[in-house]
Amino acid sequence: MSQLYAAGDDVHATARHEESHLDSSPVLSVCDLEVQFPTPLGLVRALNGVTFDVPRGKVLGIVGESGCGKSVTARAVLQIIEKPGRITGGSITLRGESETTEITGLGPDSKRMRALRGSEIAMIFQEPMSSLNPVYTIGAQIAEAVLIHQTPDRDEALRRAVDMLRQVGMPHPEAAAASYPHQLSGGMRQRAMIAMALSCNPTLLIADEPTTALDVTTEAQILELIRNLRDRAGMSIMFITHSMGVVAQLCDEVIVMYLGRIVERGSVDDLFYDAKHPYTRALLRSIPRIGGNRKAPLEVIEGSVPDPHHRLAGCPFHPGCPKAIPGRCDTTVPAPSTAGPGHTVQCHLYQADEIGHPERAENV
Amino acid sequence: MNEPLLEVAGLRKYFPVRGGFLRRPVGEIKAVDGVDLTVNRGETVALVGESGCGKSTTGRTIVRLEEPTAGEVVFHHPERGPLHLESANSRTLRAVRPHLQMIFQDPFASLDSRMTVSSIIAEPLVINKTATGQRLKDRVAELLSLVGLRPEHANRYPHAFSGGQRQRIGIARAIALNPDLIVCDEAVSALDLSVQAQILNLLEELQRRLGIAYLFISHDLSAVDHIADRVVVMYVGQIVESGPVEQLYNAPKHPYTEALLAAVPQPDPRVRTRPKILTGDVPSPANPPSGCTFHPRCPYAQPICAAETPPLLQVGEGRASACHFADTLPLTGAVAAMSPPAGL
Numbered sequence: 201m202s203q204l205y206a207a208g209d210d211v212h213a214t215a216r217h218e219e220s221h222l223d224s225s226p227v228l229s230v231c232d233l234e235v236q237f238p239t240p241l242g243l244v245r246a247l248n249g250v251t252f253d254v255p256r257g258k259v260l261g262i263v264g265e266s267g268c269g270k271s272v273t274a275r276a277v278l279q280i281i282e283k284p285g286r287i288t289g290g291s292i293t294l295r296g297e298s299e300t301t302e303i304t305g306l307g308p309d310s311k312r313m314r315a316l317r318g319s320e321i322a323m324i325f326q327e328p329m330s331s332l333n334p335v336y337t338i339g340a341q342i343a344e345a346v347l348i349h350q351t352p353d354r355d356e357a358l359r360r361a362v363d364m365l366r367q368v369g370m371p372h373p374e375a376a377a378a379s380y381p382h383q384l385s386g387g388m389r390q391r392a393m394i395a396m397a398l399s400c401n402p403t404l405l406i407a408d409e410p411t412t413a414l415d416v417t418t419e420a421q422i423l424e425l426i427r428n429l430r431d432r433a434g435m436s437i438m439f440i441t442h443s444m445g446v447v448a449q450l451c452d453e454v455i456v457m458y459l460g461r462i463v464e465r466g467s468v469d470d471l472f473y474d475a476k477h478p479y480t481r482a483l484l485r486s487i488p489r490i491g492g493n494r495k496a497p498l499e500v501i502e503g504s505v506p507d508p509h510h511r512l513a514g515c516p517f518h519p520g521c522p523k524a525i526p527g528r529c530d531t532t533v534p535a536p537s538t539a540g541p542g543h544t545v546q547c548h549l550y551q552a553d554e555i556g557h558p559e560r561a562e563n564v
Numbered sequence: 565m566n567e568p569l570l571e572v573a574g575l576r577k578y579f580p581v582r583g584g585f586l587r588r589p590v591g592e593i594k595a596v597d598g599v600d601l602t603v604n605r606g607e608t609v610a611l612v613g614e615s616g617c618g619k620s621t622t623g624r625t626i627v628r629l630e631e632p633t634a635g636e637v638v639f640h641h642p643e644r645g646p647l648h649l650e651s652a653n654s655r656t657l658r659a660v661r662p663h664l665q666m667i668f669q670d671p672f673a674s675l676d677s678r679m680t681v682s683s684i685i686a687e688p689l690v691i692n693k694t695a696t697g698q699r700l701k702d703r704v705a706e707l708l709s710l711v712g713l714r715p716e717h718a719n720r721y722p723h724a725f726s727g728g729q730r731q732r733i734g735i736a737r738a739i740a741l742n743p744d745l746i747v748c749d750e751a752v753s754a755l756d757l758s759v760q761a762q763i764l765n766l767l768e769e770l771q772r773r774l775g776i777a778y779l780f781i782s783h784d785l786s787a788v789d790h791i792a793d794r795v796v797v798m799y800v801g802q803i804v805e806s807g808p809v810e811q812l813y814n815a816p817k818h819p820y821t822e823a824l825l826a827a828v829p830q831p832d833p834r835v836r837t838r839p840k841i842l843t844g845d846v847p848s849p850a851n852p853p854s855g856c857t858f859h860p861r862c863p864y865a866q867p868i869c870a871a872e873t874p875p876l877l878q879v880g881e882g883r884a885s886a887c888h889f890a891d892t893l894p895l896t897g898a899v900a901a902m903s904p905p906a907g908l
Contacts, residue, residue, distance in 0.1 A: 265756040265757055265759075385845045386615070415614040416614075416783065416785065416829075417823060417824065418845075419829065420826075421842075423829065442757055443757075443829065444757070445829030445830055446829045447831075448829065448832055448833045448835075450829075468833045472831070472832060472902070473902075481906075482758070483758065484831065485904040486757055486758045486760075487757060487786070487831055487904075488760075488764065488786045488787045488790035488791075489789075489790075489830070489831055489900075489904070490785065490813060490899075491789070491813070491898060491900025491901065492789070492900075492903070492904075494809070497765045497769075498764055498790065499761065499904075500758065500761050500765060
């Protein structure tokens with residue numbers, strides 16, 4: 201089986217596709233998740249009731265600016281939130297190949313949780329250099345995961361490591377397995393990280409800004425690899441990014457986060473062609489785009505992200521929102537309302553029957 | 565109109581590779597290998613390319629943070645006329661510094677954490693004895709408001725600011741002496757989306773009001789499209805193409821430019837042009853390929869490309885390309901993404 205994920209058709213890919221769940225139940229369900237960090241300056245509420253599903257065999261994008269809670273969400277799923285942060289409410293349910301696991305019911309250091317990490321849920325990080333051990337070869341590091349989760353045979357594990365490197369499109373996989381992280385380029389290291397993450401056939405892959413530190417050309421290669429993981433191997437992927445371009449090019453569904461809350465979710469088309477939430481729309485207008493109006497100033501989102509220690513009443517975006525309704529947006533957190541099939545928005549402009557008519561909602 | 569401000573010719577910067585017991589030089593990395601470029605007064609020239617292409621080293625060598633190995637850097641000083649920076653002594657350099665400033669990528673590393681914002685911004689004014697006492701205070705307050713910071717920020721320390729605010733402090737320091745040219749080395753790359761927009765807008769506004777020219781070094785082709793008048797594309801230490809931004813983006817004349825533009829993830833799901841993906845990596849400048857350095861990755865490569873180095877030749881008004889087939893290749897430009905949603 202060569203280049204399973206990187207290129208070409210493969211029997212193995214189809215086989216895996218069939219043996220995975222045929223039902224459409226989501227791989228991961230997160231419900232009302234709350235994460236808090238008690239700090240000397242006060243309590244930081246990193247996540248305030250986040251609810252979403254990761255659909256099977258699709259790429260779910262989580263987009264937002266720094267501090268919106270997208271990385272914390274990913275880390276909560278693996279229970280690797282940095283201390284003193286902890287999950288204070290909600291549930292995370294993983295529907296694996298064989299069984300369903302309530303992740304929030306497991307202790308972060310429990311045997312079951314440790315078994316899940318790497319084998320059922322794997323994660324790749326932004327900076328591959330800091331997640332690879334500089335004193336071990338790439339092959340040994342991939343083999344380590346295989347040894348822990350799959351086989352006790354060292355040679356078999358190493359063989360599988362080389363095989364994984366070949367599958368992620370690493371040129372000269374044998375040579376790459378024998379090299380140390382510093383000998384590889386950024387794109388190669390990210391491929392090695394992905395090979396490591398995939399070595400135990402995880403049900404869910406979490407990618408936390410894996411292309412942010414890479415050049416556009418390398419980024420395009422890694423995005424193509426991730427698309428192939430989804431299309432050929434049916435992998436379910438949770439992809440965290442701050443780049444609207446990457447979202448448009450890669451994701452099937454998207455969640456937009458702001459200050460520890462989801463403000464809008466929908467298909468990638470909903471988000472780019474029919475964005476509802478004022479924050480999503482402002483975000484889309486603030487990015488420079490090729491062929492856009494050169495020299496016209498870019499839209500600026502008013503105000504800055506509020507102090508995390510300060511608890512804001514109402515909608516988290518109301519201080520910067522051009523359409524904030526006084527007495528409503530600054531007092532009540534908007535409930536999610538439906539804007540279309542699979543498209544929900546949390547904004548007072550779109551409550552109940554007012555969907556799609558913000559002008560009318562304004563007069564309420 | 566097109567009054568040159570900075571003229572760089574044949575700029576080279578080689579770093580020695582040392583090895584062996586005595587750390588003797590055993591080779592050299594040609595980080596910048598013969599770069600020619602001109603920045604006119606009040607315009608923005610972008611220098612783009614992948615990491616390791618030598619764009620940052622070019623910027624640092626121009627302002628003499630690195631000693632050039634060879635070549636000429638001529639800066640047109642408003643009072644003293646053209647000055648050769650590559651051979652300038654420290655007195656001449658000190659005369660040039662107020663007019664030639666730099667903004668760095670990492671706003672967390674480029675500000676002294678033990679100095680207050682006002683002393684950071686005042687430092688260039690104090691060193692150059694431009695202002696003292698009340699005039700100094702007034703100038704710092706003026707600079708703060710120019711970059712969109714409030715007067716009460718003056719006595720705080722950098723740690724109290726977000727990334728975007730720190731970049732504003734860095735910009736205030738750079739414009740304190742009314743420079744003619746600012747070298748912006750990845751000035752918006754480390755910033756959040758909405759903050760990036762603010763800083764790009766600020767740079768453009770300062771250009772309009774103060775006539776500052778920018779050498780905008782960046783790998784972000786979308787930001788470059790927005791801010792630049794002319795673009796210079798670098799690959800392994802050399803310029804492969806240059807030209808006005810609109811023409812270069814719409815109809816590139818070098819396969820590398822085409823590949824770079826095709827790889828930009830466009831914020832539009834229907835522009836899913838699966839990019840003609842560049843295989844392989846940027847070659848090491850210590851051991852560049854023969855002929856055209858791009859030929860091992862070029863989808864249009866011919867035998868001549870491995871044998872002969874193509875010179876950078878003019879290919880139309882204000883445009884240049886270093887490709888043997890610049891005139892004949894049917895290259896595709898960037899596809900424009902949809903326009904953003906209207907404001908609510």
